[in-house]
Amino acid sequence: MNHLCPLCKTSYPSDINFCVKDGARLIAENATADYNNPEIHNPFERQPQNGLPYNKASIGNRFAAILIDGLIFIGLMIPAAAILFFAFIYAYGNKEEIAITLCIIGGLLTLIPIAFQLLKDGFKNGQSPGKRTMKLMVIDLDTNMPCTRKKSCLRNVIVLLLGFIPFVGSFIEPVMVFATIDGRRLGDRTANTMVIDKSQYFN
Structure with missing residues (x-):
């Protein structure tokens, strides 16, 4: 019976236990459906000593x-930002048509970093570029x-909303990471996600 990587879905001979591409523990191919069915198999069966599905990820990482x-x-x-700056310059110089055009372009371009901020943890294997570099990942505790990407948007929109709270808003999430036993911030609790060291996944 072959083994299957739950991340990249690569099939391996039965004597191989870890994926050479991403390091995830392999599971039996015919067990994939059962693994994702909570009525048949509890994916959190092997809990760490703290009683949580996974251990708290490295704060430094x-x-x-x-x-x-x-x-x-x-x-x-x-x-x-550069385009919006030039729009301001043109508006100050009474070139309103150019300024309006640049404002529209600049406004549209701001959607790119905002989309990145919201969806970054929904990239391949639940890893933003930063988490991939530091060998972390975001796990969906429901599955x-x-x-x-949906869960990533939900967990990260909380950060943006908290930023509107004067003075203390930007400190709430970092304090949650430090102070809670599982390192789950409000965004994680809303989306039911958790940041873990990638080496823990399926171990």
């Missing part, structure tokens, strides 16, 4: 991943599968 993703966000925002 998490904040390094946030830094990497933040730099990407800034890089994606630069073109929009024990990598985070989807």
Whole structure:
């Protein structure tokens, strides 16, 4: 009976236990459907000693991943900011038609970094570029599968909403990461997701 990687779906001979592509523990091919069916199989059967589905991910790695993703966000925002700056210059120079055109273009370009910020954890294997670099991933606790784009949007929109709270809003999520035993911030609790070290997945 062949083994199957739950991440990339690559099939391996039965004597291979780990995927050479992403390191995930392999499962029997005919067990895939059962694994995702909570009535047949509990994916959280092997719980760590803290009683949670997975152990808390490294805080240092998490904040390094946030830094990497933040730099990407800034890089994606630069073109929009530059165009909006020139729109302001043209508006100040009474060239309203050019200014309006540039404002529209700049506004559309701002959607790119916003989309990245919302969907980044729904990329392949539940890993944003930063999390992939730091060997982290976001797991969907409802299915024990990598985070989807829908769940990624749900967990990350909370960060954006909290940013509107004066003074304390931007500190709430980092404090949750530090203070909670599972490292789950409000966005994770809303989407029922969790950031884990990738080496834990299916181990």
